[in-house]
Amino acid sequence: MAVKIQLYGKLKQVTGVSELILDAEDTDGLLKEFAARFPLIENLPCLIALDRTIVQTNTPIKAGQELALLPPYSGG
């Protein structure tokens, strides 16, 4: 399934894009696809937000869900 993911912070800067379409069925698959597309940033720590909530374990992606890849936070 083609899913749109938003990129933020260093991930947006390094890839040069703020959104990306990847093919994935679940969040682990999404990370694998992302790492395949951008091998240089494979070692960057990153979190996945599914509908604006961080997912800690592999989670199936449903059509219409909001997905984002987030580097470690540094607000405040």
Next chain:
Amino acid sequence: MAVKIQLYGKLKQVTGVSELILDAEDTDGLLKEFAARFPLIENLPCLIALDRTIVQTNTPIKAGQELALLPPYSGG
């Protein structure tokens, strides 16, 4: 020895004076004199400051020292 003591807060309000001359040789004697003069306020908790430092135990008073009777603090 005649010593001048300053009164603050509720002690000043209840006695109606901000300074008082009492006869005492040490801080315990001073408290006893004060209670004898103002029997109604005998039960008010109060601290003695000798040269702007609280004294916890009976301390001799020397000529020229600054003495004050202080009710419990309630600043801030």
Next chain:
Amino acid sequence: MMNQKIKNIFVKGAISPAFIGEKIAAHQSKTDIGGHSIFLGQVRADAVENKQVVAVDYTSYEVMALEQMVGIREMIIEKYSLNCMHVYHSLGRIRSGEICLFVFTSAPHRKAAIEACSETVERLKAELPIWGKEIFEDDSFQWKINQPA
């Protein structure tokens, strides 16, 4: 979460001291408040390898940050029985010496206000998707890494 009122915490650019003064003044009609606790984050001119930070450029995944903040706000207001809580975070380029974070908690007694403010600062640093890019005097940059408390 979706039926909670979502308050915006983001302001474009630095938070001005006059704005902070106005927010404090707005609480003088609330006479059941006994103590306010305020935390202000200010951009430091850190030196990294002889180059000095001149600004931090803040970006956020705003929709998510605001949703997360609803939960933090509710939990802390209830836990500490606060009269109120206000949080403002800058977006965009904030120069060294300028204020980028303003957390303001008010309660009948000091202990609740102080602990609520401190806990809010820790939680928003850990849980809100906000990123700071430190800009050096020669226009090079590095991504900020938050120190644990």
Next chain:
Amino acid sequence: MMNQKIKNIFVKGAISPAFIGEKIAAHQSKTDIGGHSIFLGQVRADAVENKQVVAVDYTSYEVMALEQMVGIREMIIEKYSLNCMHVYHSLGRIRSGEICLFVFTSAPHRKAAIEACSETVERLKAELPIWGKEIFEDDSFQWKINQPA
């Protein structure tokens, strides 16, 4: 103690929000500061037996309070490696809703600023000879008793 510089902490009347804003603004040139912590004490309109507190009248044994504050300031600035600390306490009649205490600590990192502010508030409430007389709407009064933290 006698050779320390004694800073006055007392102000006549309430502390205005604009004054607080000005003090914050004065720190924007100090670019080694990363966090400010502020505590504000505000007079509460407490009800006692159906009468409402309309003001607190503060008096102090000022010379002693300022001397005690020198020791507290030095100890806390050193313990937390603060950039600076400012303390202001009102004297005279402060109405409900007005600010009577302003404690302001600044440090490179948030934890030091926050803990220093909190400790300063506790120490000055416990150690400074200051008394508050709560005035009711009918001009009767009672002497304030501080709650322990």
